[in-house]
Structures are given as structure tokens and as C-alpha cells.
Amino acid sequence: MLKLPSVFAIILTQLLLLLAGCQANRALPPAPLAVTPSVALKNNTGAAGLGDPLYPTLGNGGYDVLHYTIDLAVDMQSHAVTGTTTIRAETTQALSSFNLDFQGLQIQKITVNAAPANFQRAASELTITPATPLRNGEQFTTTVAYHGIPRAIDDPGVPFEKIGWLVYQPGIFVISEPSGAMGWYPVNNHPLDKATYTFRITVAKPYIVAANGLLQATFDQGDTRTYLWEMRNPMASYLATIDIAEFKVVTAQGPHQLPLRNYFPPSASQKMLATFDTTGAMLQFYSDLIAPFPFEAYGAVVLDDNFSTALEAQTLSIFGPNTLFDAAVAHELSHQWFGDSVSVKTWRDIWLNEGFATYLENLWVEHTQGQAAFAATMHNLYKSMKDQKLGPPGSPDVQGLFAPATYVRGALTLHALRLRVGDANFFKILRAYYNRYQYGNAATADFIGVAEEVSGEQLDNFFNTWLYADAVPPEPRAP
Ligand code: ARG
Ligand code: ZN
Numbered sequence: 001m002l003k004l005p006s007v008f009a010i011i012l013t014q015l016l017l018l019l020a021g022c023q024a025n026r027a028l029p030p031a032p033l034a035v036t037p038s039v040a041l042k043n044n045t046g047a048a049g050l051g052d053p054l055y056p057t058l059g060n061g062g063y064d065v066l067h068y069t070i071d072l073a074v075d076m077q078s079h080a081v082t083g084t085t086t087i088r089a090e091t092t093q094a095l096s097s098f099n100l101d102f103q104g105l106q107i108q109k110i111t112v113n114a115a116p117a118n119f120q121r122a123a124s125e126l127t128i129t130p131a132t133p134l135r136n137g138e139q140f141t142t143t144v145a146y147h148g149i150p151r152a153i154d155d156p157g158v159p160f161e162k163i164g165w166l167v168y169q170p171g172i173f174v175i176s177e178p179s180g181a182m183g184w185y186p187v188n189n190h191p192l193d194k195a196t197y198t199f200r201i202t203v204a205k206p207y208i209v210a211a212n213g214l215l216q217a218t219f220d221q222g223d224t225r226t227y228l229w230e231m232r233n234p235m236a237s238y239l240a241t242i243d244i245a246e247f248k249v250v251t252a253q254g255p256h257q258l259p260l261r262n263y264f265p266p267s268a269s270q271k272m273l274a275t276f277d278t279t280g281a282m283l284q285f286y287s288d289l290i291a292p293f294p295f296e297a298y299g300a301v302v303l304d305d306n307f308s309t310a311l312e313a314q315t316l317s318i319f320g321p322n323t324l325f326d327a328a329v330a331h332e333l334s335h336q337w338f339g340d341s342v343s344v345k346t347w348r349d350i351w352l353n354e355g356f357a358t359y360l361e362n363l364w365v366e367h368t369q370g371q372a373a374f375a376a377t378m379h380n381l382y383k384s385m386k387d388q389k390l391g392p393p394g395s396p397d398v399q400g401l402f403a404p405a406t407y408v409r410g411a412l413t414l415h416a417l418r419l420r421v422g423d424a425n426f427f428k429i430l431r432a433y434y435n436r437y438q439y440g441n442a443a444t445a446d447f448i449g450v451a452e453e454v455s456g457e458q459l460d461n462f463f464n465t466w467l468y469a470d471a472v473p474p475e476p477r478a479p
């Protein structure tokens with residue numbers, strides 16, 4: 001007999017048991033669940049995280065969400081919500097219990113496949129134990145009925161502000177990047193598990209609800225109105241938004257009849273409205289440069305609060321009043337391709353969002369203002385990187401997610417790559433990378449892989465220098 005170390009022995013035993021199980025399954029019809037020993041099923045708990053290096057508890061294992069239906073009545077006086085989120089999902093393992101991410105709010109009832117389910121809560125982990133365990137590969141539906149006043153979330157990745165469900169004088173807006181979604185609906189809260197969405201949001205008149213995707217219908221109930229919005233392309237949870245205020249709504253048509261809808265404060269000035277006059281031309285520019293616009297509509301929500309950030313919510317970018325300038329409009333639009341359609345695999349890959357959007361906003365400058373203006377901007381960007389000694393953007397810690405290194409050195413990485421491989425190869429790389437990962441997820445290694453494949457060059461040293469080494473690389477120059 002071979003003397004195996006005990007851990008190997010255990011693995012071997014389990015392997016043999018597994019093989020025996022497969023054999024048995026092939027020979028016999030599946031045993032009815034009632035006679036399956038419950039001890040075995042007890043171990044089928046879905047993981048409480050998806051292994052993100054920066055956010056180990058975000059997301060959950062064991063299933064893949066297909067669709068969320070978020071059905072909420074929002075009281076615009078108290079800002080309380082009442083309603084139900086319904087999740088259609090498919091298991092990726094047998095599950096005796098599974099987790100959702102959900103923080104705050106009172107839960108009234110949870111069902112799994114229409115049967116009441118037990119649940120437990122600890123911080124933002126909601127553990128659901130269905131009455132009947134779920135088999136691997138099974139589609140299931142879970143509903144969570146809840147109420148309460150959603151609270152904004154503190155996230156170490158954005159120490160400068162609260163995120164998620166945010167109340168301001170005119171109403172409510174939702175900006176969740178990275179973890180805020182779990183403050184207003186139960187969710188598999190990680191960009192790896194993208195899903196389609198239905199929003200059914202009821203508010204008192206005369207409030208208006210904007211959300212991702214297409215407004216399919218409104219239902220009038222006298223004093224209240226229900227807005228039915230559909231997002232029919234996969235979306236990361238941090239990009240889901242509902243925005244409620246007495247907006248001034250401006251609709252238009254973009255290239256290829258793309259519906260455009262912008263939501264402004266009622267008091268919007270001509271200047272504020274005019275900020276978005278270039279959207280059609282930008283859509284044309286990025287579509288020609290990368291690929292057709294990935295979604296069914298586009299537009300903006302403008303906040304009249306002194307909120308200084310912007311977010312590329314899918315099909316509906318949100319702008320604080322300090323972000324109403326051409327470069328920011330271009331930045332959020334270009335995220336629709338890089339960030340929203342191609343999403344990060346882990347939060348550590350954030351430069352794939354922010355470095356790309358920062359570079360693409362400058363490609364709009366190049367397109368509209370010419371080579372000299374573009375060269376000057378890139379030189380200034382490099383100077384600011386060098387003056388601040390911006391570190392490498394390839395593996396930030398949580399606090400560094402949205403730091404200048406991510407944006408500036410990320411953008412300069414792409415600029416340096418362009419000068420290294422030449423324009424033709426560079427734009428081929430961007431298009432190939434986009435086409436391969438659209439509507440899905442990519443990691444930094446995936447981008448490097450495409451860059452090497454398309455250019456035929458060995459680029460390990462190049463990317464190490466720009467993405468992972470502390471030293472500020474020399475200014476990128478054309479050969
Ligand atoms: N993705 C945003 C941008 O385009 C940054 C968002 C940072 N997160 C936040 N909650 N403000 O730059
Ligand atoms: Zn950005």
C-alpha cells in the first residue's frame with residue numbers, strides 16, 4: 001500500500017466517492033430529495049463571497065443571477081421603501097443554503113420557488129435556507145419582501161463620500177460604485193455576476209422616476225404613478241440606478257435612432273442643457289472607434305446638489321454639477337463600452353475602467369481639437385503623474401481604487417502602448433479586446449493577452465513597467 005499524506009488520502013477518498021456517485025447517478029434515476037441524507041446537504045452552503053481580492057465578502061458563490069425584478073413603492077416624504085425584489089437565478093452547485101448581500105431594511109418574508117424560506121442576517125450577509133434544497137444546474141426564483149428607509153453605505157473604496165441610496169433636496173439618486181447596491185435591494189453584489197433588470201417603481205405625483213434601460217410603461221393610480229423600466233442587457237449591480245425628482249425630461253435621437261433621454265433639474269439653465277448637445281457626435285465617434293453603442297438607450301441624470309462625482313450608470317450616466325464639462329461627458333459615455341459592457345473581473349482591475357475612460361475622453365479631445373491639443377494634454381497628464389509620483393495602477397489597495405494613479409497612470413499606460421505598437425495595432429487591440437469581452441468581464445491579464453496577440457509582441461516588460469513597478473516610467477514617445 002502506498003503511504004499517502006493524510007490530506008491526499010482524504011482528497012483521494014472524496015474523489016473515489018465522487019466517482020462512485022457519478023456512476024450511481026448514471027445507472028439510476030436521481031433519488032427523491034426526501035430520502036437524501038440531510039447531513040450531506042447541510043454542507044452545500046454557497047460561499048459568502050466571490051473571492052475578490054479587495055472585497056472578499058462582496059458577491060456570493062453557488063449560483064448565477066439571471067434577472068432581478070425590483071418592485072418598490074417609494075415614499076418621497078419619509079424616503080421609505082416597501083416592496084419586493086424577485087431574483088431568478090441558476091445554481092452552479094447543489095445548495096442547502098445560499099447568500100445574498102443586503103444591508104439594513106427590514107425583511108418581511110422570503111420565498112424560494114414560492115415556498116417560505118428561513119433566513120439569517122449578519123452584517124451585509126443574508127443567508128437563505130430554502131425549504132427544499134436546490135440541485136446543481138437548477139433554475140430557481142427567490143423573493144425578498146422588505147421595507148424601511150434605505151441608508152447610504154460607507155465603503156473604504158470611496159472614503160470621500162457615501163454611496164448607494166442617496167437623498168438630496170429634490171429627491172433621491174443612486175450611485176453605488178463599488179458596493180452600494182446592497183443598501184436598497186438584495187443582490188449578488190459583484191460585477192462578476194451580471195444580470196438583466198426590471199424596475200417597477202411607484203411614487204407620488206408629480207415625481208418622475210428615471211432608471212436604467214427603456215421606460216416601457218407608466219401606470220396611473222390617481223395620486224401615484226408606477227414607472228416600469230427594463231434593462232435587457234447584462235448589468236453589474238453597481239451600475240443599477242433609480243433617480244427620483246421633479247425632473248425636466250429632454251428626449252432626442254442619437255445615431256441609428258438610439259433613444260436619448262436626459263433628466264435635468266426643473267430649474268436647468270440653457271448652459272446646463274447645452275452640456276449634452278455633443279452626445280450624438282460623441283456616440284458616433286466612439287461607435288466608429290470601438291464598436292456600435294452596446295445598449296438600447298443613453299442619456300444623463302443631472303443632480304443639482306454639490307455632489308462632485310459622476311457615475312457611468314448603464315445607459316444613464318449621472319453627473320454632479322461640478323462634472324458638467326465636455327471631457328466628463330465623454331468619460332462617462334466611453335465607460336458604456338469599457339466598464340459597463342466589458343466589466344471588471346475583480347475590483348483590482350479598476351484601471352480597465354478608469355484608465356480606459358480617461359484615455360478615451362482624451363481621444364475625443366484629439367478628435368475635436370486636433371493633434372497639438374491632444375499632445376499638450378498628454379504631456380500635462382504625464383507631468384502631473386511625475387510630479388505626484390503616481391504609483392502603478394495594476395494592483396491598487398481598496399483606498400487606491402479611485403486614486404489619480406488609476407485614472408492618470410492608467411490612461412498613460414494606454415498612451416504608451418499606442419506609441420509602442422503604433423496606431424493601427426493599438427486601435428485593433430482596443431476593438432479586439434472589446435469584441436471579445438463585451439457584455440461580460442475581463443481582467444488585466446485578458447487585456448495584456450489581446451495586446452500581445454494582436455501586436456505579435458512580447459509585452460510583459462512593458463506592462464510590468466507601467467502597471468506594476470513603483471518607479472514612474474519615462475515619458476511615452478513615438479519611436
Ligand atoms: N466611475 C466613476 C468615474 O467615472 C467614479 C465613481 C467613484 N465612486 C463613487 N461612488 N463616486 O470616475
Ligand atoms: Zn470613470
